[in-house]
Amino acid sequence: MSELVWERPEPPARSAPTPLSRERIVAAACALADAEGLEAVSLRKVGAALGAGPMRLYGYLSTKDELLDLMADAVYGELPLPEPGTDRRGGLRALAHAVRTAAHRHEWFADLLGGRPGLGPNALAYLEASLAAADEGDLDDALVAVHAVHSYVTGAVRSEITELRRERESGQDETQWQRASAPYLRRMLATGRYPTLARAVDLGSHPDADTAFDTSLTRVLDGLGGPVTA
Amino acid sequence: MSELVWERPEPPARSAPTPLSRERIVAAACALADAEGLEAVSLRKVGAALGAGPMRLYGYLSTKDELLDLMADAVYGELPLPEPGTDRRGGLRALAHAVRTAAHRHEWFADLLGGRPGLGPNALAYLEASLAAADEGDLDDALVAVHAVHSYVTGAVRSEITELRRERESGQDETQWQRASAPYLRRMLATGRYPTLARAVDLGSHPDADTAFDTSLTRVLDGLGGPVTA
DNA sequence: GTATTTTACGATACGGCGTATCGACGAGTG
DNA sequence: CACTCGTCGATACGCCGTATCGTAAAATAC
Secondary structure, eight states: OOOOGGGSOOOOOOOSSSOOOHHHHHHHHHHHHHHHOGGGOOHHHHHHHTTOOGGGGGGTOSSHHHHHHHHHHHHHHHSOOOOTTOOHHHHHHHHHHHHHHHHHHSTHHHHHTTTSOOOSHHHHHHHHHHHHHHOSSOHHHHHHHHHHHHHHHHHHHHHHHHHHHHHHHSOSSSHHHHHTHHHHHHHHHHTTSOHHHHHHHHHSOOOOHHHHHHHHHHHHHHTTSSOOOO | OOOOGGGSOOOOOOOSSSOOOHHHHHHHHHHHHHHHOGGGOOHHHHHHHTTOOGGGGGGTOSSHHHHHHHHHHHHHHHSOOOOTTOOHHHHHHHHHHHHHHHHHHSHHHHHHTTTSOOOSHHHHHHHHHHHHHHOSSOHHHHHHHHHHHHHHHHHHHHHHHHHHHHHHHSSSSSHHHHHTHHHHHHHHHHTTSOHHHHHHHHHSOOOOHHHHHHHHHHHHHHTTSSOOOO
16 A cells, blocks of 8 residues: 555466556556547556456556556656766756657656656656756755756646647647637737737747747756856 | 637526526635645536536536636636836746745646646736746747746646645655655665765755745746846 | 465446436516 | 526436455465
8 A cells, every 4th residue: 555656566477368567558558648648548448458357457556546657657768868978958958858759759748747756767767867967066956957957848848738739629720729719819918908918929939849948948057057058 | 619718708697596606616616626636626516515516517617627727717816916017037036936825825726737728817917927027128038038937837836746745645744655655765776776866865955845946946047148146 | 186275357336527418497578 | 477498407328446356267285
């Protein structure tokens, strides 16, 4: 009960109709989430995908939340980690982009990002790589740098994926969006209660998502001390 | 169907056992979420708290997600906005702390933060205030600043609340935590696979959450151009 | 090889969820 | 007072996570 998934042993592989393992369960769950979204992941469907009933999974997991933890850790395990010895800016920037890329491959990762403790072995490896890259002698300073960058990445990726989903839901292009949200926004801006926002919508250059992510990331990195590059 | 909550009119107040309104529904839902967590918010319970059946709410909402949108916007409406004319650093810092404070008052706000589009009137007002504070002449630059700070705040607050919940769940103090997670972490660190992390746990000063949030926030603000204060 | 113990499996079931449907009732209109 | 019409909420459907527990199969002991 108080035992964590990460160190609880799996049940021995019995014969059974289909052999099962935590790895296979997690892979099936990730595939399902990739294909139909996180809300389609249910123990029933994951079990069915493996030829098993839902209760079979409780030998490998004690809760659905544990499955989500394992899925998140699996994605952390996909991240390419920078070579040891990479400098702070380069290392943290590479890790930030790695997280974002992974979230584009597995959009549900964005929903899991800050939402659960995240102490799996792969998450720890990601944290270790972040700290190692950020460490320039002062450990407290490295912790601050990692916290700043990771928080930024978490928040930015989540918003970006949310926005991306909304755009996708609005008909393949913008049919629905133009019919529903856009006129609403135009009406709101026309009230005059949001003058700066209105100017920004009218006059701002609207960079693509990659550029927006990287531009703000650069600003965050600029704040971490060391030589200001810009 | 394509109509947004924000501009759909409420049904006229009929007699009914209890008079109802979107405002009362949202207030009840927020109270319930404050008391028992977001996962306890169901249309059945919210309805029951107002002396109504679950289906009654569908005159005011077309979906449960819309209720969540309204709840999030209600919290945005609680945020104290800085005086117009506040400088960028001061304004953005005040807004960041306002969001964090609100998330401590309504922990479920952290779960909603980046997860839904957020185009309600109060969210727009918050965005307007952020942009106004960040605007020093270059609108694109202001957008970058707001994106950086808001993303940081979103991510940091979500992680902080998640951590806070985990600590609270672990027995009132740390009984459970020390029995389950701590030994696991110690064992992981003892493997030698996370040397920097191990050093950080051993040697790092472990600031309280307020300090950690503000320290990283300062670094982010430092990166936004303008005079570096530190 | 047999008897016994252990244990994973999965059928069944429970309570809760979001919400579609639709009969009935009560207010507004002539 | 009769009628229409719109709102209400009871009922129901198909999901969900998971507790329980009989059973059958593997592991162990002899």
